[in-house]
Amino acid sequence: MENTVSIFLFGKKYEVPDNLTIMTAMEQVGYVLLRGCGCRNGFCGACATFYRINDDKPQVCLACQTKVQDNMHIAALPSFPLKKQIYNINEISPDETVMMQLYPEIYNCIGCNLCNTNCPKGLDVKAYIESAKNGDFKRCAEQSFECVMCGACASRCPAGISQPQVAMLARRINGKYLSPESKHLKDRIKEIENGDFSELIESLMQKPIEEIKELYNNRKIEK
């Protein structure tokens, strides 16, 4: 027999099987999801959801990744107005001055820790903002890497910081300006531009299928 639990969707009570996620429970009771549903696998941040069990403190989760529990009071946060600055990635200066220009409110962080307690991915949001303040974008990028940009942190921030957008900028700076260049990549691109592989590809294009099968079935596989 299936066990059921009582949940409250936007205040309304439903009995649902206890093995469902919040998202599948909503669907089972009849919601046709449009907002608040995306990849259904914890990567896209569409389904940030607040819930409260009894009188405990409210929690934040991703609805697609969280099982229902008894007495769960649930409200979705399908969208939050983040501050997103417009910039040209090719023209910014990859140091702390860019943060001062674009997202100066990070310097108003009071260290209240609400961003951390409201991150459904359990990231150390406060720490990555600290790294951004210090101009350590490599560290900020690493600390924020698993951010799904749901905006739950920003929704509770008393300083009005849009943490996900700060981290987005830091990661782009890291990827473009700070990570070491790949010599083998540049070399290969040069070889291709020189046409070093044109003839070989051209010959593969013309070869009879049987000959290609032979080549494929006997190719060496790197260990």
Next chain:
Amino acid sequence: MHHTYSEKIKESLKLVEAMREKNIMSEPNRMTSEQKNNLLASFHPDYNEKYFDTLKIGPNKGDRVPVELANILQSHSRIKPDSVDLTKPDFETDVLIIGGGGAGAVAAIEANNAGANVTIVTKLRMGDSNTIMAEGGIQAADKPNDSPEIHFLDAFGGGHFAAKRELLAKLVYNAPETILWLEKLGVEFDKDDSGDMSTTHGGGTSRKRMHAAKDYTGAEIMRTLRDEVINRQINVIEYTSAIELVLDKKGNAAGAILMNMESGKLMVAKAKTVIIATGGAGRMHYQGFPTSNHYGATADGLVLGYRAGAKLIYVETLQYHPTGAAYPNQILGSLVTEKARSLGAKLVNKKGEVFVHPLETRDVTTAAIIRECSACDNGVDVGDCRGAWLDTPMIEKIGGEGTIQKRIPAMLRMFQKYGIDIRKEPILVYPTLHYQNGGLDIDENCMSTSINNLFVAGEVAGGIHGKNRLMGNSLLDIIVFGRSAGANAASIAKQITLGELTLSHIEKYEEEMLSAGITTSAVAPKLLPDYTNNKKSTQK
């Protein structure tokens, strides 16, 4: 919250643990091409004829396609042509891009680069796509022991020698430059301090050419592309789907009928060129399989194109990713990245035996798992279904402690939520519907082979990979062909003066259905799956 494996499963788990050392040391044989062909014919879902139907009308009349796809291809339009006024478009644009995933975003960036006025419409949010869920990586032959032709050979063979060669050549030839293009936008890749890319194998690769950003490769690419689209202030209309293509009197693509997903309001978009970048079809749940795909993956682009007369290619071939989660039920069908096997995890049956080389191509590995769980009766019973073990603790033994946290943190997190520590315990997997190998037929310039000024990019395009795609060639494909589609659509747009618009193809299609004796209540594109009231047991 804590799930432990049942006693019965634990018995099998003990055998897996007992055999682990030995299994790590042994290198399973790779199958011969004959063995592979026999296995596929007997156990791969693409060969299960009862789930296929023959198209009765349209450019692919006579072709076999999945039953569920036949139903939406041979369906009614969501609109009556005379219910919209084509003489008063709601807006005009040079390039109209349908779909806001990876291919759509890339196409928008390149079309914008070329000076075109660009509009993206997307039925959900910008970035909602299978791209954002791609975990394992992106291929490029950029190491000294590798080359574009080796990449070509791997992909051509892996796709059963069916790829359109000119498309595949374009894919591999542009791969290294694609990686650099992404880096210049700020996409991060795993590399060592000297700048050497940390690359691994994928199933069916003969060189280690899988580039990755941990196991968030697609998410890292997609969020960067989205940020760039916003920075360029490209016009994006969210929660708006395309429900019909609009043609001009010459039969060329000239816009689309759009529908606001929240209000149902229709709009007419007039465009000099149109790019379909609507993605895949996992939410069609072919043959009742669960899927690793995004909520919006409902084959819309195939319907839009086919009704207007665009030819399809290889849509009878679907990719079932070998390792979807089989347990716990809450994550049934969720992707367990192939990178787990690239890093050393092997597939093991209920007796603890390795039954297939972990890096065969996806279709072969999938068929091997299905055989193991059915004919061989060696699957682990997990309640609603069966599964095989993916012995993830091998990764830590081979790569050292901390490898899982460093290289596949999303997988660690996904199972941790349910009390399973994949560093210490193996996981149960079964194939999940993952990718649409075929799609709309295109030429080298990404233009539909049937409709002028209609471009196609991303998963909705067919022919690039043949009948099976290798890991890491899809993220590559969306960038290479997205860029090409965007640049070409912008360039052609410059030469076009639009004339009168028409939806006459809808009536023509209705007539064809009638004379072919097709009676159906189906209306398409589907736009969203219906999971209300538990209509689909495979939902998750």
